[in-house]
Amino acid sequence: MPATATLPTTTLRTYAATDVAGMQAGMEEDGYVIIPGVIDRAEVAEVKRRIDELRPFGYDCFDPGKKQVDHYKNVFNRSPFWLPYLDKPGVIDVAESVMGADCHIIGMTGWRSPPGVGGWGMHIDQQFFPVEEELLVSGRIKLPVMLATAHFYLNDMTLDLCPTWVVPGSHKSGRGPGAKPGEARYGFVAGDERSWRGQEAVPVLVKAGDVMIFRSEVWHTGSKNQTADQTRYLLQVHYGRRMMAQKFSPYLDFRFNHEVVAQATARQRRLLGGHQPGAYD
Numbered sequence: 193m194p195a196t197a198t199l200p201t202t203t204l205r206t207y208a209a210t211d212v213a214g215m216q217a218g219m220e221e222d223g224y225v226i227i228p229g230v231i232d233r234a235e236v237a238e239v240k241r242r243i244d245e246l247r248p249f250g251y252d253c254f255d256p257g258k259k260q261v262d263h264y265k266n267v268f269n270r271s272p273f274w275l276p277y278l279d280k281p282g283v284i285d286v287a288e289s290v291m292g293a294d295c296h297i298i299g300m301t302g303w304r305s306p307p308g309v310g311g312w313g314m315h316i317d318q319q320f321f322p323v324e325e326e327l328l329v330s331g332r333i334k335l336p337v338m339l340a341t342a343h344f345y346l347n348d349m350t351l352d353l354c355p356t357w358v359v360p361g362s363h364k365s366g367r368g369p370g371a372k373p374g375e376a377r378y379g380f381v382a383g384d385e386r387s388w389r390g391q392e393a394v395p396v397l398v399k400a401g402d403v404m405i406f407r408s409e410v411w412h413t414g415s416k417n418q419t420a421d422q423t424r425y426l427l428q429v430h431y432g433r434r435m436m437a438q439k440f441s442p443y444l445d446f447r448f449n450h451e452v453v454a455q456a457t458a459r460q461r462r463l464l465g466g467h468q469p470g471a472y473d
């Protein structure tokens with residue numbers, strides 16, 4: 193990500209974990225919400241320590257040469273330690289409010305971004321179908337949130353420590369960055385556009401322990417770690433509506449860790465996929 197000479201001025205709105213109605217409106221308006229202080233400093237240190245203890249498995253990316261991001265998938269399945277990150281107060285409340293009381297996780301990813309690496313490019317994680325922006329901006333059509341990711345930031349974020357960048361409100365473009373209006377590009381879409389309707393991308397400069405949860409259609413990107421000696425740590429929890437497929441790689445060889453399931457609460461079991469029977473069951 194280019195180091196910007198001037199920082200975009202949009203102040204990122206934050207919400208108290210108890211302000212569920214406010215967060216629901218924020219997800220609709222901006223496409224993301226930020227909840228400060230979801231975990232405290234001691235917990236942040238412990239989560240980082242636990243990420244350092246992870247060992248690669250299945251589809252994980254792990255680079256001892258430190259020329260890439262370490263990316264551990266399905267962290268929830270490694271140990272019961274991770275269970276509370278399925279339903280942290282505030283985060284789970286906004287997830288359930290926009291994706292339903294039967295939503296579940298589709299993944300949980302631990303990241304380590306060392307100096308010199310990172311920088312993806314603006315993208316959306318998923319557009320289910322392109323929509324004309326006028327329909328979304330006017331509110332005549334409201335696309336339900338199907339997928340959303342919570343970022344647990346584990347560092348005090350600075351401009352050079354590879355912050356996430358987000359274009360507030362861009363989910364209402366009805367398309368991914370770089371796609372032409374009405375163009376039939378859906379799924380994961382990436383492109384060079386970094387602003388929409390005059391709104392520039394803004395860096396998510398939050399504190400360690402803060403969480404941003406964002407819907408899959410909002411334009412966002414990671415960036416390059418330009419520090420000399422700091423590693424960014426990040427925990428992602430990916431949520432989806434009940435009918436969204438869990439991304440539990442390595443798929444045919446995935447097995448639930450019984451120790452994790454045995455220690456899960458009823459809500460956590462549902463979030464892991466233990467649903468009441470419904471359509472197609």
Ligand SMILES: O=C(O)CCC(=O)C(=O)O
Nearest residue numbers: 317355356412413414415
């Ligand atoms: O690294 C980041 O902050 C953003 C991650 C991201 O863009 C993604 O997982 O889709």
